[in-house]
Amino acid sequence: MNTRKLCVALGLTFAVASAFAESPQEASIRKLIQPRLGDGAAVDSVTKTPYSGLFEVRVGSEIFYTDAQAKYLFVGRILDANTTEDYTKARVDELSKIKFSDLPLESALKTVKGNGKRVIAVFEDPNCGYCKRFRQNLQDVDNVTVYTFLYNILSPDSAVKSKNIWCSADRNKAWDDWMLNNKAAPTAPEACNTPNDKIKALGMKMRITGTPTIFFTDGSRIPGAIDAKGLEAKLASVK
Template sequence: MKTLKQALLMLALGIAGLTSAAAETPVEATVRKLVEPRLGEGVKVDSVVKTPYAGMYEVRIGSDILYTDEKAQYLFVGNVLDSKSGTNYTKQRTDDLNKIKFSDLPLESALKMVKGDGKRVIAVFEDPNCGYCKQFRKTLTNLDNVTVYTFMYNILAEDSKVKSKNIWCSADRNKAWDEWMLNGKAAPEAAANCSTPHEKIYALGQKLRVTGTPSVFFVDGTRAPGAMDVKVLEARMAAAAAPKPN
């Protein structure tokens, strides 16, 4: 079993391009100096913030969070829940850290499916060899008035790249994708000189820390890893599109 230090080291090495948060208070800075060397060589703490609960300090490494006390004597790994309301404060925080700017997604490099008026919009990262993605694709067929941008994110098998290229290079990409994902009918072999955006999409997925498929992104920048049923998806789209309080 991996030690906490080993796990945190691997986490730190997998996170790049992240910068420290706003200026810390003197106490928070002291906690950082105390806790960072105790996490293992190579681990970089991105921020330390005092929380409003139990006098704990949030220690952020990328989009992952753990907690410590003022003397960095103890480390707490897990979720902080409000025992009365059931609110998961850790999940709220990690969801916020994982938000993206939807308008920055390179939608021209995605498959685009429009149903009905297309007013509701989501983006999905899927691998052609992903069973859960095929299940989720069936769920999407039950939606109306939606635009779905699908990024073919080849992470599960070497031949995912081949399947994605054949689909991208098809005369009707959306039809070829659905034929494969819903009916198991493979697209014809693509010409050798047909170029695809798949390396670009792979790099994007790594940057956004997409570690599994399907991964769904909503217009408010929130995400949902894994397949969802229609009711959950409808609720998430409605929440994403709802006006935010000032």
């Protein structure tokens, strides 16, 4: 079976599996594995895979594998021996997808460059050095609409800086001034309301653990400060 057909088969396998309740064997494996993962780690699903009798154990967006008796736990990636395609990464990417239209875009900064036909959403912290690098890279990308969610997770004063920016007369300019030129926004009025808490709760629900995290209209995400060339390539691949 070639790589493309195998990928389709894997997708169908997991799609069908997710549409039904766990089998008795999968439920049994869940019960055996759960105590071995330690406190705070909850098994979300157990699914039989096409990989030599292995079972996928999903904990949040993380994937592990075990055998039919739950005797061994495999931590790592499954690759195609011929093409080196990473099937575990493909599965994690699929699990990490969102419905782009569900994002509360009214609670984001909106910047339109050129015709703005290509659209991304970015979760950023004002104290994030990698976010500032990404902002520099964005200057070389045209014909894009960028929705920026101020996601305050790095420092106690991140929320303060975000409030000052959100409450500025020109939010986009205040954001660019800070991220590109290190020019702080004026102190916001106490009575000014922000979506800070709402966005932080949303980011946690979406399991965003670092900034920047970039989302595309197909629901996929890329964590980290991707360069302009990489962003252009990704945008070209989004249908």
